[in-house]
Amino acid sequence: MIRFGLRLAVASGREAAARLAVIAAAVAVGVGMLLAVVAAVHATGAQNARYAWLNTGAGSTADENGPLWWLLRYDRYDGRGIVQVDVAAVGAGAPVPRGLPRLPGPGEYYASPALAALLASEPADQLADRYAGRQVGTIGDEALPSPGSLVVVVGHAPDELAGRPEAVRVRSIMATDPADCADCFAGNGPDAVMMLLAIVAAAILFPLLMLTAGATRLSAARREQRFAAMRLVGATPRQISAISAVESTTSAVLGTILGFGLYLAVRPALSEISFTFERFHPADVVLEPLDVVVVALGVPLLAALAARVALRRVHISPLGVVRRVTPRPPRAWRLIPLLLGVAELAYFIGRRPATSDGQILAYISGMLLMMVGLVMAGPWLTMVGSRLLALRSGRPATLIAARRLADDPRAGFRAVSGLMLALFVTSVATGVITTIVAERGPGAGGPAQATVLAQSFWDEPVPVDRFPRAGLSADLRAIPGVRGVVVVHENPDFGPNGADLPGLVPCADLADRPTLGRCEPGARVASVFDGLVDFRDARAGRAAGTWPAAELSPDDVARLPVLSVVVETNGSVTALEQARTRLATEFPLVRPANTAREWESDFTSTLVQWQRLADVVIVASLAIAGCSLAVSVAGGIGERKRPFSLLRLAGVQMAVLRRVVVLESAVPLLVVAALATGGGFLAAHLFLTSQFEYSLVAPEPAYYVIVAAGLLASLAIIASTLPLLRRVTGPETARNG
Structure with a gap:
């Protein structure tokens, strides 16, 4: 059975080879993206560990009789943050921070490579004069969260730090990962970072899963008919399962290998992407052996299971394949979860929970309800839209496309469901970020926020x-x-x-x-x-x-x-x-001088970085959705090539058939994009009104340009499949069908 399955997969004509290539390409993209996210998770953990020493003074490291005075401060230069650590050894045995060969003495300091370059390039009266004495070396990479981190360790005499309110004496240098330290204040909060990566994974990987699933459905009807014929001549359900598993696993194995190659190709660029708003050290972007094993074995296994589920009708009865009926239309009750999500978010306007945990529970549950509701309501909304399109149609192509969507709205919605979730998440993020930046970021509070410097005591x-x-x-x-x-x-x-x-x-x-x-x-x-x-x-x-x-x-x-x-x-x-x-x-x-804008800049800069990440997610998800639609269009053309061929023989022009295919694909894409974007902005407005008493501020034109460009690219990808229509709908197709 294995040899026979391999022959069917790779040696049964151009159609089989094309199906194998498409499925392998889809799996390769999915595996490559999955490995990139996993490597980013590991890099985030490694970066967090590099922050550990900066938390010295927290927890068990503080000791009023410790041999080292420690004072941590945050300075700035031209919008960039500088971490300054002032130290003074009280006696012998003072601990040395990681990345330093020794403690700097009075009048000495160590600087990170990025800060050393900045000190050398800028006028001394703007930066270098802040650090009395001379630079005696650079801080090693093991103590720097990012290659671009600006860090300085300055040495002092003990009596200089002894009277400072924020200085503490320590016995050891903190080595606990900030993710495992309740008292730590430096580093990436594990929950926030993992939530960030989860959003990226959900917004990109979910559409990729839909692309992979759509690719595995290529020529599904033809394969079901072939397997049903094998059942009729005596093949057992177990043999059919083995053959289908071999076919799917072959393409999945090939795609997994290509996916690992894709990951290796993009790995150097991963360190330049600011998942945590700081670049990673290239050595931190790695995969663990367990990751490799799980992905290398798990993806083909899941493909085999998906093939078994996809051919479940053949297992029930070989005659079930030809007993095709129109599925029951979705009902209006599918709108209930979406309406409940909107109602929950609206309920908390003026009733914001008092605690952070209560707010998280209230808002996140409302957002999740809306996401689930959009997925559940999607087929019903697609059906309603198609019926309205059919009522108003004045051309044959519009009527055919609308009736086909109305007959099976689930299939029409399935290819764009991943896009809908990605657009909803990014629309919420864009609406919230744009509004908060407008209220608290650059331009808020007048020009004095950025021009007035205050040295506070x-x-x-x-x-x-x-x-x-x-x-x-x-x-x-x-x-x-x-x-x-x-x-x-x-x-x-x-x-x-x-x-x-x-x-x-x-x-x-x-x-x-x-x-x-x-x-x-x-x-x-x-x-x-x-x-x-x-x-x-x-x-x-x-x-x-x-x-x-x-x-x-x-x-x-x-x-x-x-x-x-x-x-x-x-x-x-x-x-x-x-x-x-x-x-x-x-x-x-003392605490360095700052402008009012700089006090807010860390927060608003983080928001801007999230906005950039949201833009990346939008572009990627739209492109993936276009590929999913392209696969869906190609599969639909292949499945209906005989009916299309008969229509051509009956005199229907090729232009009409092209319009049918475009409308079947473009209508769900555009409807879902409008629905997801509108739902995302509504959720953002309800959240902002409840949490901050802000009104939603319209995003910058760049957001709409990005969405429009992505939709146009998706439509262009769909159009690229249309030449296939002429090749597969010739007279020989009707004659040989």
């Missing part, structure tokens, strides 16, 4: 007798692009039962600084945010508003500790970075 306000007001202000004002400097003092009445704003500023200092706000008429002192432009209220744009008056006099304010130094600039990189460097040299061991 929130943890330890500076006494006025130790604050170099005159010299520092003069140096900052001398920087090209700096428009003004304002010193904010601590508000002694700030607290739960006192003033709402933590800082105080004499109104005279704001008189010529309209960008930073204005005082009430007649006021001498204003209550303000510590940074004047507050990252926690960026959406409100308070910098352009009126600050409430305070009861203290300017002389009283001048005697209060300094809470922050605010530098207004023209927004240029030179002005911002020179001012930041000057503040860093004056206050070397």
